[in-house]
Amino acid sequence: MRVSGVFRVRSSDRRSAEIQNTFKPIKILTSIVSLNCSGPNTSWQLFWIVFKALASASVLGCFTFYCLYIKIRYHYNDVILSIKLTDAVQMCYDYSQYLVDLFFVFKYGRETYAEYHKHMINIDQILISTNYSAIRRRHIKFIAYFVVIWIITSACDFTAWAVSYGTLLPTLYSTSYIYLLIKMFSTLDLMSHVMHVEYRLKCIVNQLQECYCDTKHIPGDFSDPIGNKFWFYCESSSKLGNTNEKQPVRTLAGNNPQNVKWLSRCYLLLCEQCGFINCMFGTRILLNSLSLLIDMIRFTNIAVRLVTGSQPTMYASGNYPAAANILRMVTCALVVGTLVSQCERTYRQRDTALAVIDHILVGKEPDADLRSELTVLQGLIQLRPIQFHTAFFFRLEYGYLVSLVSVMVTYTIILIQSLN
16 A cells, blocks of 8 residues: 555556466467457457457358258258257357357457456555465366366267267257357356455455454453454365465554545445446356256256157167256256356355444444444445346346246246147
């Protein structure tokens, strides 16, 4: 905070590089499908990115509609109505969603994203956040997890269909593997931003916990019930004994009212960060979730048809393709569930911040200025909660998963009973 201009510039440059390093793994993956949102610096870079996006959209579109044409002409005659209907709708929908992804990447991927990045640095200048390595490690784990399950499910599905129908038909349906990978990349991209918000909220909570410990006790002969600030709000007690992990710097710690005011400013900036994230990803995740929902309905319907025998296979029993489709359905559910779980982790940090403020106001005896600033921060957190939504249609929370499961079960039953 109170540093010279030269030191601030150097610190800002270093933080910028560290923040970019946390996004580097997902940028490498999204750049493969031209969904990298970081803006170019020169006109030549912009031309190359636009050209690459147009080429990717053209190649993927030609491959998708060629496969659809071949299936309509040669294969759909041997498939029951519910399977061919859901498959044709999904192929057209997935390609349309990819075009929408490209539109939002170019809409928010240049000057707007640069401003977003500057605000992120400003927040860290105040909080002195040192969690970049933790964010990067955690995100790499998610990337590895998603890529591994994609490889396993795709290989199992292709092998199962090849055993039952030959290799030509699974090749025609392989576009679904590509689109599932694109949806995973979009989800991982959003999760990287959500993790940054979570860790910055965690820094605010740590500062408030320090404020609690430094504030005067209420007069009286009784012990402090939460004198150990890690009693309830730490995720794991084993982490406290890890001496190798660097402890956060207490730059804003203490019961200084001005420090709490800076925390209010940080939280307000985080709200603006979430606004940008929701603008850039809200519609995309809405379409992404609907696509995964269609996938789950389609895979469940195919599995039921194969098990009951209403959709016969060519060479062997349909049990292997049925099991592969159930596995792919679970994979789609895991993608949505992992994203929602990450958002819920961020919401819990907000709840923790409110709980610590309540303990300071009720269980301690802050002076008038400190109480006033804490009340302002408390009201700000309550009136402007951190939340991630799908273009204001649904909030990404556990209730959203219940709704998805309900819709999946309902429409699967409709397909099985009505379309034969």
